[in-house]
Amino acid sequence: MAEEKPRVGVFVCRCYPTIAAVVDTDALADFAADLPGVVHVETTDYACLDEGREQIQRAIGEHGLNRVVVAACSHRTHESLFQRLMRQAGLNPYLLEMANIREHCAWPHVNDPTGATRAAKELVRLAVGRARLAEPVHKQILEPVRRALVIGGGVSGMTAALNIADAGYDVTLVEREPGLGGNLQHVYYVAEGDNPQRLLRDLTNRVMGHRRIGVLTRSEVIAHEGHVGAFRSTIRTAPTPGPSPDFRGGEAVEVEHGVTIIATGGREWRGDVYLLGGDERVLTSLDLEEIITHRPEQIVGLKEVVFIQCVRRPGAVEYCSRICCTNTMKNAIRIKLLNPGCQVIVLYRDIITYGFRERFYTDARERGIIFVRYDEAHMPQVQVDSDGRLEVVAWEPSLRQEIVLHPDLLSLSMPLEPSPGTERLARILDVPLSSEGFFMEAHLKMRPMDMAREGIFLCGMAHYPRFIEECIASAQAAAGRALTILSQPRLYFGGSVSVVDQSKCVGCLTCVRVCPFGIPRIQYSDTGVGGINGAAYIDAAFCTGCGTCSAECPAKAIQLVAYRDEQIMGMPLGSWVTG
Missing domain, CATH: 3.50.50.60 (FAD/NAD(P)-binding domain)
Structure with a gap:
């Protein structure tokens, strides 16, 4: 197939009114017929439907086409569909090119049909040029370990x-x-x-x-x-x-x-903050939950419990642990159920009870649980006073003054x-x-x-x-x-991935440094340019085909399959663009 002279077939999708109401598809087909390498052009009402695909497959056989250009919509949504059609017609799927005349022409130029048609002609011309240079790509086959x-x-x-x-x-x-x-x-x-x-x-x-x-x-x-x-x-x-x-x-x-x-x-992070680990009356949410579950009699005798939300590791990246506020609501409500006379106070920066869990916050307020907001400038202070009582000092923004609390238990919402x-x-x-x-x-x-x-x-x-x-x-x-x-009977590797021509590789490590996935490596059993020991190697099973290494390689030793330099750089822009 690679040695055959390119016989390109162009199929223009009308997709009325999405495309044909803006782009002159007949003029586009006439333009495509005069392009080098094009031996057959057809318009189709809807290329993605069964009738349209059958029309394309029939034309491939009747006219001996070995390259196909479909001028329709986005390759992101429809390329796999037309690649399957290519396989069914006996052609390599990488001999297909798509010109996106819907998103790139009809939609942005809906009020300028002439401009939309002109842009569509350029896209088709470029697609035909790429198709003429396209070569079959064969993938590796592997049966996965199940x-x-x-x-x-x-x-x-x-x-x-x-x-x-x-x-x-x-x-x-x-x-x-x-x-x-x-x-x-x-x-x-x-x-x-x-x-x-x-x-x-x-x-x-x-x-x-x-x-x-x-x-x-x-x-x-x-x-x-x-x-x-x-x-x-x-x-x-x-x-x-x-x-x-x-x-x-x-x-x-x-x-x-x-x-x-x-x-x-x-x-749950456990750090040396607010006397945690140094005073048995200072607990984390998980500690409090265990007491409520296994030793509820300890809760019955409490007069005051304070919760401090959003406890942070000093100097750490700040992020919301999401579940802390809901855990505080469930523990605070449990304390109220076990001991209705206990005063429960929650010191918080912001209450985030996601989704329908907001009802637990409402329930907590209805049960008499008090919420006091603090900010970074007025962080709660915890100490033991001269009488041995826990003392929590917090700023009450409504009163604009400090309040002093003496809880029997202090629960800390620690980050996850x-x-x-x-x-x-x-x-x-x-x-x-x-x-x-x-x-x-x-x-x-x-x-x-x-x-x-x-x-x-x-x-x-x-x-x-x-x-x-x-x-x-x-x-x-x-x-x-x-x-x-x-569940796949077999996996396919390769396709549009980077390949190394080791005879050109100078072992400069550029590809190793720039690859965002760390795929290229220097294989010292291979020989590079001038017989040097070591050349770059890229495993097709790992390569994601981003093309970064091929763009950066100073020796032009790396090419991205189906996007080789001549396919990208060899197609000059139209005169209407360059002026």
Whole structure:
């Protein structure tokens, strides 16, 4: 196909009234017929419908076309459709070019049909020029390993593992701690009234009893290599049991898997602030929840309880932990239920009870819980007075004066931070972290469960602080994304990726430095220009096809397939643009 003389067919979609009401499609077809290499031109009412696709496929066979240009709408929405048509017609899908005459011509120039038609002619001319230079591209084929690795055994990790296992695929679940459950082990009730401990028992029993799930507790991932569909991870297990596993000298096993799901969760930060750790009357939200659940008699005798919201680690990046305010509402309401005469005061910067949880804030106010706002200039001060009482000094903005409180208990809403070892795991997996230290998704809107590295997904509080139901939903979403890979009979690699002509490579490391994904590397077993030892190598299975390395390479040793220099630079602009 590459040696054949290009025989280009151009198909202009009317898509009335979207295109044809603005662009003169007949004039566009006449213009395309006179372009070099074009042997056939047709207009079609709707190229994306069955009739339009059949018309194109029939013309390919009748006229011996080996290049196709479709002048219609965006390649982002319809290119895959026409590439399938190319395969059905026996042509390589990379011999297709699309000219977007809808978004780039008809829509922006709706009041200027002449200008829209002129712009459409230029787009078609450029597309024909690219098509004449196009070459077939062949992808590598791989059958994926039909196993998932889930890192983290909390509610998110267990949910993701169960969803994948229930779909018929094996799962290896890795958990650092001696038991499953993560933060759910320390949550005894939620604001909505559900029982999280029942959920924990149900998930744990289902995971431990599932024949397709292998659980490795007291274990951690120490190595991770390969690519989507063919990962290999090394997992080390602590040699001796204990609440804080010591992984030194532990047994290591290798696991092959097709996808990886990160569900490492987060934890409540415990720092030396407001006498925490130095006075037993100062607690975190989780500590208070445990007392309310297991020692409610301590609550009955209290006269005053103070909550301080938005406690920060000094000098750390500030972010909202999302669940703290709702947790304060549920604990404060529980205290009022157990001890209606207790005075409860909440010192806050801003109350954020997301969505329908606003009703818990309203309920708290109706029960007589007092809310006092503070700002950065008037942070609460906590000390022990001369009588041994806790003393909280806060600025009351309505009274414009300080108030002094003497609570029997002080509850601190501590920030949620990434789990220990998150940075190390990110380096092992070669994935990025956000400014807050959590794992960062590939795209917040388009790929919220995907990492930048193909085949790795994330869910739960490994991504950001979340409520239990949000963790479950994100785990189900991540499992669904993983199943789109595991269920494929085969995976295809390559296509529009960067390739290195090692005979031109000077080993300057430019590609290694500029690649945002860290894909290029110098392979010293290869030979570069002039016989030097070492030349750049780009694995097609990892390359995302962004083209940064090909644009930056000073030796022009790297080309982006289907976007080679001659395809991009060899097409001069029309005279109407250049003047």
